[in-house]
Amino acid sequence: MDGMDDIEQRDWRRAAWSGFAGRCPHCHAAPLFAGWLRVAPHCPACGQDWSPQRADDFPSYLVILVLGHLLVPLMIAANLWWDWPTGIQMVAWPGLAALLAAALIRPAKGAVIGAQWALRMGGFASS
DSSP, X not given: OOHHHHHHHOOHHHHHHHHHTTBOTTTSSSBSBSSSSOBOSBOTTTOOXXXXXXXXXXXXXXXXXXXXXXXXXXXHHHHHHOOOOHHHHHHHHHHXXXXXXXXXXXXXXXXXXXXXXXXXXXXXXXX
């Protein structure tokens, strides 16, 4: 099998979804993370080396983009329907944003790593 066949077999959508779920984008069986946001050095099931991954700040940008599109319409709608005191809103909206960001950052990082691996980006160019 030549290299082109192997490249075509890497479905970036499946790899990104597997990473989003916290699973190895290569074998889809073992955990991708060794900690909350720390990526495992390699997959214990298939041996895929994850040290070349360079997710950097991109997962954070994705989370901010998603949260902005979710929370701003929700805030506008809430202010149209109810008359909440400003003090409650000053605590509620940032608190909700922080909780959602904490819940979304790990799946976003996994999806970015899965897509990088499948598309042979960065350090995965030779693997």
